[in-house]
Amino acid sequence: MSLIQIEHLKYRYPGTDRLALDDITLSIEKGEFIGIVGRNGAGKSTLGQAVNGLVPRFHNGAYGGKVTVSGVIAENTPVEEMCGHVGLIFQNPFNQLSGAAETVFNEVAYGLQNLGFPAQEIRSRVEEVLKQLDIWEYRERNPFELSGGQMQRVAIASILCMRPEVIILDEPTSQLDPQGTEEVFRVVEDLTDTGITIIMIEQKLEKLAKYCDRIILMEGGKVRCFDTPEKVFSREDLDECGVEPPAFTRICREYALTLQDGTYPVKLEDAERLFREKGVSPEKDAPAKIVSSGNEEVFRTSELDFSYIRNVQIFKGLNILLDERPTAVIGQNGAGKTTLVRLLKGLLKPVSGRIYFRKEDISGKTVAMLADKVGYVFQNPDDQIFKYKVLDEVMFGPLNIGMTEKTAREESLNAISLMGLSGLENVNPYDLELYQRKMTAIASVVAMDTDVIILDEPTIAQDYPGKRLIGNMIRELSRKGKLIIAILHDMDFVEENFERVIVMAHGRILMDGSADEVFAEDQVLAEARLQKPYITALREILGK
Amino acid sequence: MSGLSLYVDQGTYLNRLHPYTKLLYVLTAILVPLIGGKKILFAVTIASSILLLIIGKTLKRAVPLIAFSFTLIIVIFLVQGLFFHKNEIPLLSLGFLVFYREGVMYAAGICLNILNMLLSFAVFVLNTPPQELVEELEKNGFSSKFGYVINSVFQIVPQMMKTKDTILDAQRSRGMETEGSLMTRIKAFLPLISPVVMSALINTRERAIALEVRGFGRKNKKTFISERQKLKGDTVITALLFSLLILAVVWRVKSCL
Numbered sequence: 079m080s081l082i083q084i085e086h087l088k089y090r091y092p093g094t095d096r097l098a099l100d101d102i103t104l105s106i107e108k109g110e111f112i113g114i115v116g117r118n119g120a121g122k123s124t125l126g127q128a129v130n131g132l133v134p135r136f137h138n139g140a141y142g143g144k145v146t147v148s149g150v151i152a153e154n155t156p157v158e159e160m161c162g163h164v165g166l167i168f169q170n171p172f173n174q175l176s177g178a179a180e181t182v183f184n185e186v187a188y189g190l191q192n193l194g195f196p197a198q199e200i201r202s203r204v205e206e207v208l209k210q211l212d213i214w215e216y217r218e219r220n221p222f223e224l225s226g227g228q229m230q231r232v233a234i235a236s237i238l239c240m241r242p243e244v245i246i247l248d249e250p251t252s253q254l255d256p257q258g259t260e261e262v263f264r265v266v267e268d269l270t271d272t273g274i275t276i277i278m279i280e281q282k283l284e285k286l287a288k289y290c291d292r293i294i295l296m297e298g299g300k301v302r303c304f305d306t307p308e309k310v311f312s313r314e315d316l317d318e319c320g321v322e323p324p325a326f327t328r329i330c331r332e333y334a335l336t337l338q339d340g341t342y343p344v345k346l347e348d349a350e351r352l353f354r355e356k357g358v359s360p361e362k363d364a365p366a367k368i369v370s371s372g373n374e375e376v377f378r379t380s381e382l383d384f385s386y387i388r389n390v391q392i393f394k395g396l397n398i399l400l401d402e403r404p405t406a407v408i409g410q411n412g413a414g415k416t417t418l419v420r421l422l423k424g425l426l427k428p429v430s431g432r433i434y435f436r437k438e439d440i441s442g443k444t445v446a447m448l449a450d451k452v453g454y455v456f457q458n459p460d461d462q463i464f465k466y467k468v469l470d471e472v473m474f475g476p477l478n479i480g481m482t483e484k485t486a487r488e489e490s491l492n493a494i495s496l497m498g499l500s501g502l503e504n505v506n507p508y509d510l511e512l513y514q515r516k517m518t519a520i521a522s523v524v525a526m527d528t529d530v531i532i533l534d535e536p537t538i539a540q541d542y543p544g545k546r547l548i549g550n551m552i553r554e555l556s557r558k559g560k561l562i563i564a565i566l567h568d569m570d571f572v573e574e575n576f577e578r579v580i581v582m583a584h585g586r587i588l589m590d591g592s593a594d595e596v597f598a599e600d601q602v603l604a605e606a607r608l609q610k611p612y613i614t615a616l617r618e619i620l621g622k
Numbered sequence: 623m624s625g626l627s628l629y630v631d632q633g634t635y636l637n638r639l640h641p642y643t644k645l646l647y648v649l650t651a652i653l654v655p656l657i658g659g660k661k662i663l664f665a666v667t668i669a670s671s672i673l674l675l676i677i678g679k680t681l682k683r684a685v686p687l688i689a690f691s692f693t694l695i696i697v698i699f700l701v702q703g704l705f706f707h708k709n710e711i712p713l714l715s716l717g718f719l720v721f722y723r724e725g726v727m728y729a730a731g732i733c734l735n736i737l738n739m740l741l742s743f744a745v746f747v748l749n750t751p752p753q754e755l756v757e758e759l760e761k762n763g764f765s766s767k768f769g770y771v772i773n774s775v776f777q778i779v780p781q782m783m784k785t786k787d788t789i790l791d792a793q794r795s796r797g798m799e800t801e802g803s804l805m806t807r808i809k810a811f812l813p814l815i816s817p818v819v820m821s822a823l824i825n826t827r828e829r830a831i832a833l834e835v836r837g838f839g840r841k842n843k844k845t846f847i848s849e850r851q852k853l854k855g856d857t858v859i860t861a862l863l864f865s866l867l868i869l870a871v872v873w874r875v876k877s878c879l
Contacts, residue, residue: 130835132831132834132835136830136831136834156839157834157835157839158834158837158838158839158840159840161834161835161836161837165835166831166835168828168831168832170825170828172781172825173825173828173829173832174828174829174832175777175832176770176774176829176832176833176836177770177773177774177777177778177829178753178769178770178773178774178777179753179773180751180753180776180777184847184848187847188836189835189836189837190845191844191845191846191847192836192837192838192840192844193837193840193842194840194842194843194844194845195845196845197845197846197847197849200845200847201847222777222781233832236836237835237836240836240837420791423795425791425794425795445791445794445795446794446797446798446799449794449795449796449797450797453795454792454795456788456791456792456795458788458821460817460820460821460824461785461788461789461792461817461821462789462792462793462796462813462817463816463817463820464812464813464816464817464820474796474798474813475796475797478796478797478798479797508820522796523795523796526796526797
């Protein structure tokens with residue numbers, strides 16, 4: 079018998095009329111690494127939570143069918159008992175910390191303490207997993223003070239020490255920088271060698287394809303396909319399911335390079351082999367992205383010094399000139415990216431030095447004074463949403479900066495349509511999914527019709543159609559002569575959508591140039607701990 | 623370290639003492655002068671608390687607490703010194719203000735009491751990690767759910783304060799004025815409070831799931847992993863503090879006879 083068996087599973091959340099899971103039947107063997115892909119809202123997380131019994135025991139709602147893990151029926155087993163069999167790790171590392179422990183060691187021990195394991199056993203298990211996940215050195219640190227990647231590893235350790243047979247990871251890397259993502263994937267890869275069954279929901283398909291044995295493709299609460307990554311990502315209906323195949327699959331499809339069984343490769347090695355056999359090298363796409371209207375100076379900083387705490391300098395004598403080209407700022411967490419854009423927005427004040435906006439010194443201006451010139455979309459949309467209708471939320475900014483009701487409404491409706499929210503104007507933003515709330519937040523700033531729009535991590539939690547919408551928005555606004563500045567961790571998105579790329583590390587600008595120039599500089603990327611876009615990497619390997 | 627807890631690990635002997643021993647000190651320091659009924663006893667307990675704060679390297683951090691209480695102390699001296707109902711003998715006159723001996727003495731009694739309580743509590747709070755106290759209470763049958771609530775306050779509230787700052791920035795970025803007249807501030811209230819409450823609710827829901835999958839709802843007995851060795855000093859100090867309490871009671875009873 080399979081480790082996990084799902085038979086005719088149907089589920090509907092309370093207060094909704096749509097089936098979140100619609101007649102799902104599948105089985106998963108012990109030790110398999112399974113990926114779940116699909117557009118936002120396809121039912122991926124719900125399926126994950128059905129395996130550990132949170133659906134229906136925590137969420138309630140209408141439930142039919144049967145899920146068994148190791149012979150235990152999920153529907154009839156209390157979650158606290160089920161957690162011995164199935165562990166769950168989700169997106170936001172911060173919310174997974176219990177809040178009851180002041181050290182990493184105690185945080186990881188917390189679950190075992192609740193389950194009443196003997197103290198000696200708890201200590202040895204915690205030590206074992208902390209060492210296994212390479213976070214033993216942080217054992218005395220306060221978990222809330224760690225970086226996202228470290229925090230997520232603590233969350234994995236907390237689940238791992240309970241020795242579940244199955245671990246479900248629900249987009250565990252979506253809020254992490256490239257290095258944090260790499261840390262998590264490395265750890266998960268090591269886990270598969272220990273015989274643990276992994277189910278991972280993830281939007282980073284290149285990585286998922288590299289590690290998974292099989293992939294579940296979901297659409298509208300149903301399983302479209304459950305097969306090897308090559309078979310799943312070679313399907314013709316992927317676009318319909320809101321999934322973009324991994325970069326290597328896309329490029330091989332373009333060149334009609336197939337594996338022996340007629341599928342397209344999903345991994346770098348396979349793509350490389352096929353290209354070599356055929357003796358071709360992938361051409362660079364025509365630069366469809368160059369669209370900005372001019373190179374006029376927008377921002378200029380002169381000898382900018384900044385520090386949050388006295389004697390701990392973030393910027394020293396920073397000089398930078400930003401023109402109208404869409405600009406991506408990349409680098410690790412802590413590199414100074416957010417600090418830089420907050421200074422430009424006036425949310426922070428320089429310790430010394432000057433900031434000029436269209437040649438006017440704005441160092442002394444307040445945020446409100448700059449509101450009609452510089453827009454800023456925060457990372458978390460829930461930090462700003464407070465109205466009961468999408469349209470009212472989007473109109474809040476335009477009305478604040480003195481637009482008339484009529485203009486504000488027009489601008490807002492345009493922004494709503496640009497961000498793909500048409501038809502949702504009168505919906506309560508809190509009833510929307512996270513990715514839609516994010517679009518609402520972007521629309522609410524776009525509607526203010528500012529000269530500059532700063533985006534902090536706009537692609538987090540977005541699926542392929544969402545990223546495409548954001549890409550279009552960047553092009554559209556650049557064409558109108560607006561400066562778009564974005565902080566990003568998605569290098570493929572950077573390469574596709576930005577003319578200018580600024581690489582930062584330790585409060586310094588390591589490099590400033592076009593995407594091609596930047597991604598060709600191995601040394602700079604290594605120092606900033608960044609990775610190349612996938613196709614660039616493939617092209618380079620083939621060129622060697 | 624969490625922003626709400628006043629405790630800082632200084633590695634001192636006072637840090638290592640059992641929370642109950644320190645709690646008993648607070649009780650003794652407050653009760654002995656009250657039972658004994660002599661003002662001189664306040665001087666003794668206040669002096670010993672200050673001494674303990676010095677030994678614990680926490681005197682500097684206790685100063686704001688004491689400074690804050692001085693506002694209250696001054697008000698008490700003013701009110702009682704001028705208006706105490708038993709005021710008879712003038713002590714000091716400043717222009718038309720006359721301070722009376724009875725009122726000043728009465729105020730001194732109250733203020734010594736306040737100062738004594740504050741300082742002895744400072745000894746406890748500045749030298750005891752809240753988690754340690756909660757864990758000891760839980761070991762003695764205190765509900766672990768209540769324990770969680772207390773512990774999480776120290777960790778999660780400071781995080782919520784950070785969220786509030788981000789929300790303030792997000793709304794200012796959209797042109798909302800947050801400073802100025804009362805009306806401006808009232809108008810800014812809703813755009814600030816709604817996201818704070820909503821994000822707290824969203825986070826709470828996620829955290830509830832995270833706790834649930836780590837056996838929070840389990841009804842069996844929880845294991846405690848920290849090995850708290852009772853120090854020799856704990857027994858000696860506890861015995862000493864108890865004898866002081868008994869001595870105070872005996873003295874008071876004898877003096878009444």
